[in-house]
Amino acid sequence: MRPSIIAHRGASNFAPENTLPAFQLAWEMGADAIETDLHLTKDGIPVLIHDETVNRTTNGRGYVQDFTLAELQMLDAGAKFSAAYSGTGILDLATFLQWAKPKPLKLNLELKNNKIDYPHLEEIAYEYVSAAGMLDRIIFSTFNLDSVKRLGRYREKTEIAMLASRKALDVYALAKELQVHAVHIKHTLMKPALISACHKEKIAVRVFTVNTEAMMLQAFNHHCDVITDKPGTAVRCLGTYIK
Ligand code: G3P
Ligand code: MG
Numbered sequence: 376m377r378p379s380i381i382a383h384r385g386a387s388n389f390a391p392e393n394t395l396p397a398f399q400l401a402w403e404m405g406a407d408a409i410e411t412d413l414h415l416t417k418d419g420i421p422v423l424i425h426d427e428t429v430n431r432t433t434n435g436r437g438y439v440q441d442f443t444l445a446e447l448q449m450l451d452a453g454a455k456f457s458a459a460y461s462g463t464g465i466l467d468l469a470t471f472l473q474w475a476k477p478k479p480l481k482l483n484l485e486l487k488n489n490k491i492d493y494p495h496l497e498e499i500a501y502e503y504v505s506a507a508g509m510l511d512r513i514i515f516s517t518f519n520l521d522s523v524k525r526l527g528r529y530r531e532k533t534e535i536a537m538l539a540s541r542k543a544l545d546v547y548a549l550a551k552e553l554q555v556h557a558v559h560i561k562h563t564l565m566k567p568a569l570i571s572a573c574h575k576e577k578i579a580v581r582v583f584t585v586n587t588e589a590m591m592l593q594a595f596n597h598h599c600d601v602i603t604d605k606p607g608t609a610v611r612c613l614g615t616y617i618k
Contacts, residue, residue: 377617379600380609381483382406383584384425388604391456392432393423394463398474404607408481408514410583413468413500414439415493421468421500422447427490431455433465440491468500472507481512483559483602485538486526489518497525504533516559523553530554536581539564547572557581559602562590570597588612 385397386404393411401409412425417440429435429442433450444467453463468484475482484504488496497515504513515526516536526535537553539546540561547569550558557579560569565582573580582594583602591612594601603609 376598378595378598378613379407379481379581380405380606380613381408381410381481381581381600381602382606383410383602383604384412385409386604386606388586391453391460391463393425393466394452394460395466395474396453396460396463398471401606402478402480405610406480406606408483409475410483410485410602411471412485412487413496414487414491415496415499416444416447417441418443419499420444421496421503423466423468423471424452425487427487429465438491440493468503469507472503472509475512476507476509481514482509483514483516483536486515486517486519486522488522492519492522497522497529501529501533514557516557520549520553523555527554530556536579550578551576559583562594565590565593565597565599567597570599574598585609592616 382401384392386400387397390397390400398409411423413421416422428438433452435450447465452465453460486496504510510533514534514536516538518538523537534556536557536559537555538559546558559581562582570580581600585591585601585603586605591601591609595616601609
């Protein structure tokens with residue numbers, strides 16, 4: 376199987392993370408999939424942003440969960456990255472799904488519920504994807520192991536992945552116990568023993584965040600998918616690797 380290139384927060388090295396320009400660029404660069412992060416607004420709408428607060432990536436201040444969608448949409452999520460992107464807004468999940476639907480892209484929706492465990496985020500995200508008719512193109516992932524368990528009820532309908540970044544976790548044992556389809560591991564966990572154990576059980580392994588060609592080649596050698604801020608580089612690197 377050819378490894379997949381997953382654009383991390385879109386082509387986030389080149390455009391403001393988790394915004395439409397970053398997703399559009401990822402698509403144009405030839406990514407197979409797009410990874411993005413989900414939080415819930417005050418009015419219960421899933422929105423695409425990485426942090427619990429809007430402070431780092433927008434011109435606003437405060438927790439995402441304290442803004443309504445309409446209030447969040449007034450913020451500028453592009454200018455801090457570069458003046459060229461000023462006026463770029465925060466996207467809600469429904470709009471993102473509409474944008475992706477006509478394109479043969481897979482989507483990795485990372486539920487950002489490891490710091491704030493938003494009630495019902497799993498069901499809400501699942502219902503949006505189901506309503507869009509896109510369950511066969513989604514990978515739900517989270518660092519929150521309780522949430523991975525809760526996502527288990529959708530295992531037959533869509534793909535579930537557990538995220539891992541800590542060396543202390545027994546990733547393979549947890550993946551088996553939680554019956555996930557995939558593990559998304561930090562690059563520091565990219566070890567042959569873990570990868571081959573997972574592959575023997577048909578558990579896919581994806582590595583984040585892989586931004587150098589050396590690390591991309593290492594992942595391809597291990598038959599792992601890569602989650603990268605530089606999808607264009609990964610596409611070129613994979614082309615050379617396969618030849
Ligand atoms: O989903 C992979 C990666 O995005 C997890 O870490 O902090 O970039 O969301 P983070
Ligand atoms: Mg993420």
